[in-house]
Amino acid sequence: MDTTATVIEKRPLTDVTTLLVVRAPLVARNAAPGQFVILRVSETGERVPISITDFDREAGTITIVVQNVGRTSALICALEVGEEILDFAGPLGAPVELPDRGHAVLIGGGFGAGAIYPLARELEARGVRVSAIVGARTAGLVILSDLLGPACDEYHVCTDDGSLGYHGLVTGRLEELLAEGAGYTSCFAVGPMPMMRAVAEATARWHLPALVSLDPLMIDGTGMCGGCRVSVGGETKFACVDGPFFPADAVDFDEVTDRKAMYAEDERVSCELAEAEVTV
Amino acid sequence: MPIVYPHKTEMPSRDPQERRSSWDEVALGYTEEQAVVEARRCLQCQDPLCEEGCPVNVPIREFIRLVALRRFDEAARTIRRRNLLPAICGRVCPVEHQCESRCVLAHDGQEPVAIGRLERFVADWERAHGGTPSLVHPVRRAEKVAIVGSGPAGLTAASDLAQRGYQVTVLEALHAFGGVLRYGIPEYRLPKAIVDQDVENLKAMGVEFARDVIVGKTVTIDQLLRGLGFAAVFVGTGAGQPVFLNVPGENLKGVYSANEFLTRVNLMHAHAFPEYDTPVRRPRRAAVIGAGDTAMDAVRCSIRLGAEEAHIVYRRSEEEKGARAEDYRRAVEEGAIFDWLTLPTRFIGDADGWVKAVECIRTELGEPDESGRRRPVPVPGSEFVLEADLVVIALGTRPNPLVPQATEGLAVDGHGCIVADTETGGTSRDGVFAGGDITTGAATVILAMGAGRRAATAIDEYLREKASLVSTAAERTGNIGL
Numbered sequence: 229m230d231t232t233a234t235v236i237e238k239r240p241l242t243d244v245t246t247l248l249v250v251r252a253p254l255v256a257r258n259a260a261p262g263q264f265v266i267l268r269v270s271e272t273g274e275r276v277p278i279s280i281t282d283f284d285r286e287a288g289t290i291t292i293v294v295q296n297v298g299r300t301s302a303l304i305c306a307l308e309v310g311e312e313i314l315d316f317a318g319p320l321g322a323p324v325e326l327p328d329r330g331h332a333v334l335i336g337g338g339f340g341a342g343a344i345y346p347l348a349r350e351l352e353a354r355g356v357r358v359s360a361i362v363g364a365r366t367a368g369l370v371i372l373s374d375l376l377g378p379a380c381d382e383y384h385v386c387t388d389d390g391s392l393g394y395h396g397l398v399t400g401r402l403e404e405l406l407a408e409g410a411g412y413t414s415c416f417a418v419g420p421m422p423m424m425r426a427v428a429e430a431t432a433r434w435h436l437p438a439l440v441s442l443d444p445l446m447i448d449g450t451g452m453c454g455g456c457r458v459s460v461g462g463e464t465k466f467a468c469v470d471g472p473f474f475p476a477d478a479v480d481f482d483e484v485t486d487r488k489a490m491y492a493e494d495e496r497v498s499c500e501l502a503e504a505e506v507t508v
Numbered sequence: 509m510p511i512v513y514p515h516k517t518e519m520p521s522r523d524p525q526e527r528r529s530s531w532d533e534v535a536l537g538y539t540e541e542q543a544v545v546e547a548r549r550c551l552q553c554q555d556p557l558c559e560e561g562c563p564v565n566v567p568i569r570e571f572i573r574l575v576a577l578r579r580f581d582e583a584a585r586t587i588r589r590r591n592l593l594p595a596i597c598g599r600v601c602p603v604e605h606q607c608e609s610r611c612v613l614a615h616d617g618q619e620p621v622a623i624g625r626l627e628r629f630v631a632d633w634e635r636a637h638g639g640t641p642s643l644v645h646p647v648r649r650a651e652k653v654a655i656v657g658s659g660p661a662g663l664t665a666a667s668d669l670a671q672r673g674y675q676v677t678v679l680e681a682l683h684a685f686g687g688v689l690r691y692g693i694p695e696y697r698l699p700k701a702i703v704d705q706d707v708e709n710l711k712a713m714g715v716e717f718a719r720d721v722i723v724g725k726t727v728t729i730d731q732l733l734r735g736l737g738f739a740a741v742f743v744g745t746g747a748g749q750p751v752f753l754n755v756p757g758e759n760l761k762g763v764y765s766a767n768e769f770l771t772r773v774n775l776m777h778a779h780a781f782p783e784y785d786t787p788v789r790r791p792r793r794a795a796v797i798g799a800g801d802t803a804m805d806a807v808r809c810s811i812r813l814g815a816e817e818a819h820i821v822y823r824r825s826e827e828e829k830g831a832r833a834e835d836y837r838r839a840v841e842e843g844a845i846f847d848w849l850t851l852p853t854r855f856i857g858d859a860d861g862w863v864k865a866v867e868c869i870r871t872e873l874g875e876p877d878e879s880g881r882r883r884p885v886p887v888p889g890s891e892f893v894l895e896a897d898l899v900v901i902a903l904g905t906r907p908n909p910l911v912p913q914a915t916e917g918l919a920v921d922g923h924g925c926i927v928a929d930t931e932t933g934g935t936s937r938d939g940v941f942a943g944g945d946i947t948t949g950a951a952t953v954i955l956a957m958g959a960g961r962r963a964a965t966a967i968d969e970y971l972r973e974k975a976s977l978v979s980t981a982a983e984r985t986g987n988i989g990l
Contacts (some may be wrong), residue, residue: 268683494787
C-alpha cells in the first residue's frame, strides 16, 4: 500500500506562510471539507495537525497552508518540491456538516483563509450562496484571494491596519454586512482563537448558527490520547474525532485557549534551539 | 537429586535508586546458570496445568525441560511453535493470574516455577545467539489479508497468516508499529528494540507494513475488501479511547489521560525533550488515579521525569488493584506512595489554569458491585487535599470507535466492542474478523495474541472454503484455467 507523500508544488504566500501541494493519493481519496492531516517531518519531530486547504481525489493531491511559527512548521516550510514527507496521515476529523441551501458566510482569519476554501468549493457545488470574509493584520498577509475570490459569490477583505479592504476586524465587517441585510443563514469560521471567540459572540447577537474549527494540541489524531479535549456545551469532546468543527455558542473558549498554551515555555525553548541550529 | 528451592530464583534487576532517573530496562533477566536452576524446580507434571493457564498454550513443560538440559535453542523453537512474541510475553504477561497460578508448586506452599522469567530468558538467549529463523509456508497463496492495527493481536494474526502463505499487509494508524507495545508500555519494562526486532522478523517473512493508515478514515473496511482487493480483514484496533473521571477541573493544564501521558513519553520520547520536539509536564508531585498496569506505568514514568513524590490514588484497597504483582512491587521499590481507599472528587487549579491539587475523600469497602469487587463508599467528613502538579488518569480505556463507525453492518455491543465469535473472531460482516481489546474491552497482551491466533486459523478456513467454492463452481461451468 502506497503511503508516501511527496511535495509536488510549493508557493510562498507571505513571508511567513507557505502553500504546499502534496501528492498523497491514499489521503486524498477519502478527503472531505473540514478535515485535516497530521504531519511529522523528522525522526525526532512532533506530530502536527494541519487543515486541508484543497484536495483533488483524481489527481491524488492534498494542498496545505503552513504558517512558520515553530520548529516543526519551519521544517515543513523548508521542504522542497520532490521531497517526501516523513509522515502524512489523514484525512482526520469529521467532515464539516454543510447546508444544502441558504446563504453561508465563511470567515477566515490569517492563514485560516486557506482552510475555508474546501467549504466554499463544496457549498458552491451544492448551489448554496457563499460569502467569504477574510482578515489579516495587513494587506501583505492576505492569502489565497486568487483561489477563494472566484469560489465565492461575495468576497470581503479586512485588514487591521486598513491597508486593504475594510479597516478593522472580520467581526466588524460581519456585523456591518448583517446590518445591511446580508441575510446569512449559516456561518463557518477558521482562524486564531480570539477571532473565533469574537465570531461566536457576534453570531450569537444575530442568532446566526455558526460553527468554528478548533485546533487544540493533538498527538495521535484518532481519539486515543484525549489531549485535544474541549468543553462544548458542558460536555467533553475530542476535537480530533468529534470535531474539528463545533457550534460556536457552545465552546468554552477560555479553556481551549488556556490548554493550547500548555507548553508555551517548552515551545519557546524549542524555537530558540531551532534558531540556534539555523545559525550554526 | 538436585536441591529444589521453595522460592523462585531471583532475577537480577537494576538498583531502585538508579532506576528513578533511568529509562533502561529494570529487570535484567536470568543468566544461563540461574535459568537452569529455576528450570530444575519444575516437577515435569504428567498433566501440566500451567499450559491450560496459557491463552496460547505454550508447551511450557517441554521448553522448561529443555532449559534444564541446557538445550536453549530447542527450548526457543518449542516456544515459537505456539508463541511468536516470547520476548514480549516473557516481560509483560500477568503470569500470576495465568500459567504460574496453575503451577502445582504454588499449590504446595512453595512459589511457582518462574515461567515468565524462563520464557524471557529463552527468547533473549535466542536473540543473542543469531535470532529467529523465519517460518514461511512453502506454498504462497494468492489471497491478500489486511490486518488493522499492529498491536499484539494484529502481529500474531499477521505472523500466523504469513506462515500459511497469505499476502499480509498490516495497517497502522501511528507512525511506528506495535500498538500498545509501542505507545503504552514504557521502555524500562519492554525495550522498543524488542518490538522493532519482532516487526523486522515479520517483514522478513514477507509481511508488508504500512504506517499512517487510519482505517475508517484513510481507507474503510469496504474499500479494503472491494477496490483494494483484500479477501479478508482482521480488526485488532485495541481499546484506545481513554476514560475520564468526569469531575470538575479535569481539563486543567497538567491533567492527562494515561494514554496521552504514556504516548508522549513512549512514542514521542518527550522525556528527551528538547532533543525530541514533543514536551511533557515535568512534575514535582505527581498523582496517578487508578491502580492497574497502566497506572503503575504512569507513576513509574512520573518518577523518572523527576517527581519528588509520586502517588497512586485508588478508591479501593490494595487487594483489588489490577496491576501485575511484579509491576506493583517495582513501583513500591521505586518509591511510589499508595493512597488506597481514596476517591478523587475534583482537581484544583492555580491562577494560571495549571492543576495544583487533587481534592479527595476517603472510602471504605461496602457490598460487592457488578464487577464482584467490594464497592467503595465515601466516608463523610474525610475530605482532604493532595498537592499535585501532574495528574494522570489511568481508569482504563474503551474500544476505539473509528472502525465500527465507518463500517456499515458491523455489529457492536453496548460498550462499543465489536461483536465477534470468541472461537473464530468472525463478525457480523462477511470476511471481517476481529480480536483483542476491540472485542473484549481492555485486557492483556497475551489474550489479544490468543485472539489473533484463533482468528488467523478461522481466516485460513474461511479463505480455503471460499477458494474451494470458486473452484467447484468453475468445474461445473467448465471454466477451469480462465
